[in-house]
Amino acid sequence: MNIKLNRRSIIKAAIVTALAVCMPTLALAEGGTLADIKARGQLTVGTEAAYEPYEFVENGVVVGYGHDILEHMARKLGVKLVQLNLPFQGLLPGLMSHKFDFVATSVGITEERAKRFAFSSPVGIVHSLFVVNSTNKTIARPDDAVGKTVGTQMGSLAQPMIQEFERQLKAKSGKGFAELKLFQAYPDVSVALSNGTLDIGVIPSNVLSVQMRHQPGAFKTIGEVGEPKLLAWVANPQDPAIRAFINQTLEEMRASGKLAELQKKWFGEPLSLPTSGYLPKGAL
Numbered sequence: 001m002n003i004k005l006n007r008r009s010i011i012k013a014a015i016v017t018a019l020a021v022c023m024p025t026l027a028l029a030e031g032g033t034l035a036d037i038k039a040r041g042q043l044t045v046g047t048e049a050a051y052e053p054y055e056f057v058e059n060g061v062v063v064g065y066g067h068d069i070l071e072h073m074a075r076k077l078g079v080k081l082v083q084l085n086l087p088f089q090g091l092l093p094g095l096m097s098h099k100f101d102f103v104a105t106s107v108g109i110t111e112e113r114a115k116r117f118a119f120s121s122p123v124g125i126v127h128s129l130f131v132v133n134s135t136n137k138t139i140a141r142p143d144d145a146v147g148k149t150v151g152t153q154m155g156s157l158a159q160p161m162i163q164e165f166e167r168q169l170k171a172k173s174g175k176g177f178a179e180l181k182l183f184q185a186y187p188d189v190s191v192a193l194s195n196g197t198l199d200i201g202v203i204p205s206n207v208l209s210v211q212m213r214h215q216p217g218a219f220k221t222i223g224e225v226g227e228p229k230l231l232a233w234v235a236n237p238q239d240p241a242i243r244a245f246i247n248q249t250l251e252e253m254r255a256s257g258k259l260a261e262l263q264k265k266w267f268g269e270p271l272s273l274p275t276s277g278y279l280p281k282g283a284l
Helices: 002-027 034-040 065-077 088-096 158-173 186-195 205-214 240-256 258-267
Strands: 042-047 055-058 061-063 080-085 102-108 124-133 149-153 179-183 200-204 219-235
Touching: 034 042, 034 065, 034 240, 042 065, 042 088, 055 065, 055 102, 065 080, 065 102, 065 240, 065 258, 088 102, 088 219, 102 124, 102 240, 124 158, 124 186, 124 205, 149 158, 149 186, 158 179, 158 200, 158 219, 179 186, 186 200, 200 205, 205 219, 219 240, 240 258
Parallel strands: 042 080, 042 102, 149 179, 149 200
Antiparallel strands: 055 061, 102 219, 124 200, 124 219
């Protein structure tokens, strides 16, 4: 019996050791250099496809402005595109553990994020808007948020701006929100507004414009929180060649007119985006 137990212990220890050795390789399977991407024949990116028209799901597949750019990049590399649709909250942690080559979703450039992650040049711009149900007659301006239930997407660009706005409300009136609710995705915010779970939602301007097209007259805006923010893609700071590739490709598409063509397709007009000076002080 002791011999059997010892053998089991040895086998178990060997398995644990093998897993410990193999796990770093598995974790790094989707990351690294452009040479790695070409060798595997696959460009793997992380996306939260709930941000129309930048990236969203249609007929079961991810489409949008960002997807069209990614297809161009994959063709340039001569590889297949694999676009993983994941919750926003898992994208940046997944990037840092090399679960994918880069994050190709519309991430707001902030000073805090830019110190930890390698942002590409901007791919878009967004305004964060206060939104209420169109039948609401008691909330007409942002300051009416005192004592109300307010919601937005967890981990989003809007979240810290709303929290700062509440601090300002408390400084002026001594009172803040009744509650700040955080949702996994912006469509959930719209549903909560519709069913009365939320009094006020904070939704990006592009997402709201799409929802208003799909649900005419359902919502109305009562103001804006914070300043407009530039949106970009994100590379792992350990992979400088990947960020350089993204920026170089965007610049080539801009120079050829292809980027403006895609912007007209998805936004109705070209976007005015900076090509320099977009990163905050201390950015990687």
